[in-house]
Amino acid sequence: MNKLQSILRRLPLHLVIIFLCIIWITPTVGLLVASVRPRQDVAESGWWMAFVPRRAVGQEEYRQYCASCHGKDGTAIAEADLSAAANIEQYRRSIALTAVLRRPLRDGSPHVEEMPDPQQMADILTYLRQLSGVETAATRPRFTISNYVDAMVGYAGRESYIESCVNGDPAADNACIGTGLTSERGMAKAFVNSLWVAIPSTILPILFASFAAYAFSWLEFRGRQLMFVILVALQIVPLQMTLIPIYRIYAKVGLTGTFLGVWLFHTGFGLPYAIYLTRNFLGSLPKDLFESAYLDGASHWTAFYKLAIPLSTPALASLAIFQFLWVWNDLLVALVFLGGQTPVLTWQISNLVGRFTGMHLLTAAAFISMILPMIVFFAMQRFFVRGLLAGSVKG
């Protein structure tokens, strides 16, 4: 009884937490569900409809306009058998069907007493295509990965990449032999580009930062404190502030559009925070450790790579995650220095947003860009949180 009471008393607490969690996760889940739905479904109905049985589109309209002559199953008039696939296949668009309805019948009477409106027309055609077997439930499954394939190869045609390859459709604007994966428009290429941007942009600042942090914590030199204070201040310099001058220099020396330019930029911009974080960690290591190493005759170099680096692995790990996610998720730097010639994932997505080429491509593209950060995040959440706590000022 007492236990029940305490559970009941805590019920509002659980409800509030669960409510907040649901609100937080629903947008992402919605996108994930949408990304595995067939493209027509993505455009026609909300993602939650994936879990609701499909209503028979156009059945009602068919009964209203056609059933009285063609019969319930479309076979009543032999020379106009609506259940014959060959018959229906001629009508890819409802406008073609409308034209037939506008023509009077052989005896001169109108085909229909009242024309259906365009929406009804489209629904009737959808119904007929299903009735005749041109389009069955099998050709339009509830879930599919074709959006991901389309996004990976950058296919923006009318069917899906796989369909158009299978049909040998000339509209397939990518060769169907795997070369689509290297298309500049595809997310596959962009994924590789993003990796190629992010990995050196993560390693370089950490390398230089650990050198500098060692000097800041265990070496004595003039202006050490002052320089470090300046470093703390540099962390707040807005990225936007540095873009214009660097852009001009890059344009002069030909570094715009190159990976090297982006690596250096991310390194320069990541360094103040990286040094700050590493130094705070290194400086908190026991002093005796380093003193006894020096007394044993260790040089600074030995102390650096045999003591400081191994001991600060946790800090460096959290730093690596931070920097990697930062660079991977960055749009502005990629936009300015790489642009469309070397598209990275974020650029590719923002470009898709602008072009309105279809929700289905966008949903899959967004998820392709999220896969790696999600893996990194969930696998190394502990380090991520630790880094966050160690220094929470990032430019």
Next chain:
Amino acid sequence: MAKIKGQTPAIMKQAKYAPWLYLAPALLIMLFFVVYPTLNTVYLSFKNADSTQSAATTCQQPQPGEPEPPCWGIFENYRHALTDETMLLAFRNNLLWIILMVTGTTGLGLLIAVLVDRVKYEPLAKAVIFMPMAISFVGAGVIWEYVYHYQAQGDQIGLLNAIVTALGFAPVPWLTTGPWINNIALIIVGVWMWTGFCMTILSAALKSVPAELLEAARVDGASEWVVFWKILVPIISPTIAVVLTTMTVNVLKIFDIVYVMGKGQPDTQVIATRMYIEQFNKFNSGVSSAIAVILILAVLPIGYINIRRFRIQEAMR
């Protein structure tokens, strides 16, 4: 500082040039990529659009018979950046962002941190709230584009409008209804992304509050409400201050969400997007630099607070 010097072991002073070898790569890169551009931006902000002449030359010539057009001489770019209608809108929006997003993320973060502290599935709940931090602004933009999606008629594919229409109201074009709904819609995305950050830091601070203190207060008959406001909040107030200042800097520099989701509407622009437009759409690096300088002036006080806090921390080591 003197204290630190006194503690330095003699061996650390051994080599005069060694420290600079360790520092050189980082210092050179930072000088080139952070310090120089910052100074250069200040310089460019006093030049004309292509930086060939002084900004004063961009002043409009007075027309006979008309009142003299305003001109701030060499500060002409700043006149544009501070008085232009589009910029005033950007300042207003940035202010709205700061007010709503800083309080929203910190408040929600604190609420969630306090709540999940009492349940067994705390790590799971925290991971859910924190997860958006791993997503890019662009990805978040797509996720929320889908929530806010609007169709004038027919079935709504956006979740929010589906709910609205199911309740019997007309669908709302959330992202294009100005001036408040579109801005608030964007700010909600920001809150969604950054609440996890605030929650994590505040949660760690809450865990460091001695449990005996809270127990003692509860034994004395203090309600949870009183415990929260009179004990928890005062003890973690330094951390709350850190979160507030960090978030303010982040929000001042907000760019990606507006760039991706704002659809270029003038009434959702913020300072950073205006800067981008001036530079890369209008090719006016003078005005663009002036906006950047205004941005850094806005975050300067927070840099000062950071330094002061750093000094206090160092003194306690």
